Amino acid sequence: MGKRITSHDVARRAGVSRSAVSLVLNGRAEGAISAQNQEAVLRAVNELGYRPNTVARSLRNASTHTIGVVTDSILSTGFGGDMVNEATRAAAARGYLLLVVDCDRNPVREQEAVQVLKSRQCDGLMLAAEHLREWQPPPGFADEKCLLLDAVDPSGQVPGVVSDEVGGARSATELLLRAGHREIAYLTGESHYLAAGMRVQGHTKALAAAGLGPQLVECGWDISDGLRVGLRLLDSPDRPTAVLCANDRVAAGVFLAAARLGLSIPDELSVVGYDNDRNVAPHLGLTTISLPHRAMGARAIEVLLDVMAGRAVESTRLLVDSPVVERASVAPPSR
Amino acid sequence: MGKRITSHDVARRAGVSRSAVSLVLNGRAEGAISAQNQEAVLRAVNELGYRPNTVARSLRNASTHTIGVVTDSILSTGFGGDMVNEATRAAAARGYLLLVVDCDRNPVREQEAVQVLKSRQCDGLMLAAEHLREWQPPPGFADEKCLLLDAVDPSGQVPGVVSDEVGGARSATELLLRAGHREIAYLTGESHYLAAGMRVQGHTKALAAAGLGPQLVECGWDISDGLRVGLRLLDSPDRPTAVLCANDRVAAGVFLAAARLGLSIPDELSVVGYDNDRNVAPHLGLTTISLPHRAMGARAIEVLLDVMAGRAVESTRLLVDSPVVERASVAPPSR
DNA sequence: TTGAAAGCGCTAACAT
């Protein structure tokens, strides 16, 4: 631990008491400390480079102004980092610091992390998932002021901030329908993923509204999956005119498949991704559905601070919109 | 802050004094507390679910067992997450918690973050970069026990743990030479990136040892760059037989270009990437140079704890090896 | 072998 400048030093230098220093620094000085002394305190603070010892303040106030965040694999995969990042900002803007512990999907480490964060006296606790999933909170978690982020509690006890997957897939589909497409294939992620199922729902619903049925192809989540399935699906004269992809990486695979088959995008094939993956979508000119990670992170802090303040949450699933990001991979069908 | 079980509660329940509880819990009981009472304390701890209040302990011990980590954009880009993740583990194994603040490359936020972490009384401070760069530590940083991770201090004051970029590019080149290639193009990242320059060095050195000169093409770091440059470079009969890429995303772009041009990899073209990007390399069967993020993270904690213990660091640049990861994108040249 | 007491740096109730 660094320096040794305490409020006592400041008080001495300013010629006032330690309580005076405390009052000034906590904005409770008005009507209690003379303007002259306030001035003196502030000057001493600057001259000495004094910063209050947060640890002592935490002990005294029974509040650390920290929020403990346990993540499953956000750090290791890099997916969802924006969410945590924006949460960090939103928290900082309110004087809170996030204590983030990534547990790499290891339940034992998750349990330990919750214990560690509790013993560090976090004012609130959060479980943040890389992508939408069910997440049974570890023991002791639900005893605290807490919230899930991009996850739902199967027991319904802890509320969660989640993205609107159904709505996102619906928007994507409507976009293709508006462009004139009638033969749309959907390369879905594995069906045991929560998000995959919800997206299929939204997709199917939008098609039904246009009097169409879905063409679903279970695929996967990676470039290689998009390539493999794309090659099979597109190498035929009655291929679909548009493909909706499980995510942007799959879309990249479809781009690769189209290149091999000599199909040009978007003239002969429209492609829509999902996630708005910064490493993929902009570089491919890919139209995609944005996962609203930043908004979710900000929302989560807002809600959790409400919970910490004792206010009730209106619902157990707090939906955040997933807007379409239009780029150049969609055009009217050529036939 | 949660429940209110203190060491006092434990002491009462065990029928001993608070100091006895402290001694037992800190392993200093032997020869001081009777076996019977130790037993009683442990039992009471379990029954009550007591966990020591870390804040109080920190205040008393003048040590928080935390390490403050300021990152430039690891969280937002997801690149280098493994580094932080492994650092978290290594720290946890020694009873330390990482306080990670991502500042999104914003210098003002970086300054603030350092101040916040200092006032939180972190025992050590770290600056961790998304990828190798020069990083002038913010004011106040170098006053603490500190270290850079994947970054170098231009003033040479603060030591840094960095990957061996020169060695990595040399290994990659040697691999292609061993496979029989003589016409190797290197799609470099922008030259103002520190890593790009060092990789060119390693590449050139390895070629020189084989009596060859480099074919350097300044390119960029993204899929679109690889595609663009790849189309130009490979659409000619005297194209290179092998391409070494600035990173794996560029390599993905080259794959795309090769697909368009009808070139099969690795039969007609060998490709080597850099980074071992988990979202790209394995799915493309791409041979690549691994950025040793995990090893770097672990090493950083090790070194920083040494610094915190007052031990001197042997060098200002602590190199970590960058090993080759062989997959299926390299074969002997076809001509 | 154990308990009483001081004190880490801060804030807030209470005197002055």
Next chain:
DNA sequence: ATGTTAGCGCTTTCAA
């Protein structure tokens, strides 16, 4: 309007 004091929960002398 300002200073004194108690105490947050813990560890660590120091007496008993």
